[in-house]
Amino acid sequence: MKKRELMLTPFSILPLALSLILILPTLGRALTPFEYYNSLVAGHGVGYRDGDFYQAQFNTPTGLCFSESGDKLFVADSTNQRIRVVDLLNNNDVETLAGTGVPGNTDGPFEKAAFFNPTRLAALSNDRLAVCEFGTNQVRILDLKTRTVSTIPGIPPAWDMVYDPKDESLYFSETESKSLGRLDLKSLKVSTVFSNDSRVPAPRALCLGQDKLYVADKTLPTVYELELKDGKNPGQKEASFKAVGQADHVLEMAYSDGSLYALRSGDIPLVRIGSPKSIPVSLATPWGFSIDNKNIGFDPFLIFQDNVPVGFITSPKENRKLYITSPFNHIARHSVISVKDYGFDSKALTFSSKNRTEDVTDFDYPAKKPIGTYRVLVVGDSRTQGAPRLVPGEKTADPGPGTLRTDTFPKQLEFFLNSDAALNGVKTHFEVLTLSRPDQALSSYAAEDVPPLVKKYNVDMVLALAGSTGYEDYFDRPLVSGVPSSKEDKSYAQKPLSEKVLSGVSKDLYDHCVNEGLLDGKHADLPSDWKLLMTGNDGIRKDLLEMTGQRLVLLSQKLPGIKLALLYIPFRPFPNDQASVFWKDLCSANSLPFLDITEPYEALKTSFYPTDQKEGGKYYTAYGNEFIARLLTHYLVENSLVPFTPAPQ
DSSP, X not given: OOTTSOBOOGGXXXXXXXXXXXXXXXXXXXXXXXXXXXXXXXXXSBSOBOBSTTXXXXXXXXXXXXXXXXXXXXXXXXXXXXXXXXXXXXXXXXXXXXXXXXXXXXXXXXXXXXXXXXXXXXXXTTTEEEEEETTTOOEEEEETTTXXXXXXXXXXXXXXXXEETTTTEEEEEETTTXXXXXXXXXTTEEEEEEESBTTBSSEEEEEEETTEEEEEESSOOEEEEEEEEEOSSTTOEEEEEEEEEEOSSEEEEEEETTEEEEEESSSOOEEEOBSSSOEEOOEEOTTSSEEOTTOTTSOOSSOOOTTSOOEEEEOSSSTTEEXXXXXXXXXXXXXXXEEEXXXXXXXXXXXXXXXXXXXXXXXXXXXXXXXXXXXXXXXXXXXXXXXXXXXXXXXSOOOGGGSXXXXXXXXXXXXXXXXXXXXXXBOOEEEEEEEEOTTOOHHHHHHHHHHHHHHHTTOSEEEEEOOOXXXXXXXXXXXXXXXXXXXXXXXXHTSOGGGSOOOTHHHHHHHHHHHTTSOOSSSOOOOOHXXXXXXXXXXXXXXXXXXXXXXXXXHHHXXXXXXXXXXXXXXXXXXXXXXXXXXXXXXHHTTOOEEEOHHHHHHHTTTTOOOBOSTTOOSXXXXXXXXXXXXXXHHHHHTTSSOXXXXXO
């Protein structure tokens, strides 16, 4: 079958079973970074090695900071006595920026400079980096333009360090001496902001966000925002304290998109600092559950020791994307990873709503699309929300409204697109967002609800799930310019058909139904669209095609430059043979791309059993959703509906 045609054959799916079972040494091209909710940025085991992100090695990476452009991530590779850099625009390749690997305090060119346990990093103005060394209690300055290292001596032992460009100062927490210090980079003078303050007797974690400086104590739970003013003596600063939330045993803090985050020791390692208490940040998996430290049977994803430095920073380009290092995490040991806070805890469960919203009915994706990301918006009915897991031996399955969103086929599609991209050397990353309108036909709402979301989230492609025709709207809503109003009108819907204003195609369908004995004009009960279709009446079929097609063409016209494809997935309540042909003919008549997975679905569903709930069930199972996502990944790539070009070698 030619790729330009979107009709599919069941046997083109045969390579799918092997798509994720690959042996690393046989890869024909290098891996590209896998972008997901939780991702490896760089690092593989303890050691020292530059190169590909998945082969590079660190030894106790701690401090992190970004270049001014946000394209490079600098890493204080503490035990390796080096400063490393991750090139985020070049497959996260890792290079050594400075350091010989031998402990010391030698200044000079990057290649000859020596460090002694570099632990904290801060990006300064004018292409410079500040490095705080635990081994010497000195601040080293790396000039990226001249590629030289110099030293600023006389810094007390510090746990954390942040740069404030407003006054060109480095602020550093002196936990043991119970002080917050300041280094004026213009005068190179060191001063004390506060010391032995009962509110923060042992200052530890520091963070700068929205031009505000935050500080957390080593053990006390209150986190403060500091307002800094000129002190009585020249060159000094004084601080006033404003409590902003609660979080104890904080190791590091970072700020993004209005939220202050903290890494903690203990059972809840990552929180959003709030008042009256902090909020745990749940991390999602593709396997239908959220990550926390209470999952039995495997090591915690994040775990931090109270007195061991870690790295923590937020992306300057992506809201709520957090970068973390730690030598003791099982999954992230001696590596740099990223995690995303998209509200997996608050929106993990599906829900039903007919109310119009300005947001997708999904996780809390930032509206701003990350660079290099291709966004797909899946639009459909409750099938995009429900994914019950069947548990052998239990009498009932988990009901649809209680299923985890990561089990749905849009979220599984996101996972498989990204994993296949990583395995095939494709640099494009994918985000698959969802708009669900349970119990509503696609044509009833898409032309009104989809275009604003496409604009808000900068969507590249809309994949619309074909289901019911929505023809009833022509009888339940007043007609405006020949199509039903976008607003529901209950009083109008309850009128007898004989009292409604019918014209054009609605009048034609009414007459055809009366002739077939399906309507008597005295009541408002309408036959189901599939009952009408099954009559075999050519006039009724033509009317249904026109009614449904009118509004989907309107949707297409409102999305200039946006790729739109209708998707048909077999569904037990539908007469699938007739329904898939109906949607094929509709798309053909209106020049709309159509992706029909009926044939491969039917050919393989026996092997993927159980794909749906038992008779009367409303949803595909979690396993059926995974199966659907595998099929969609295969055909979206095969038919060039998504960008999937491997990077040149």
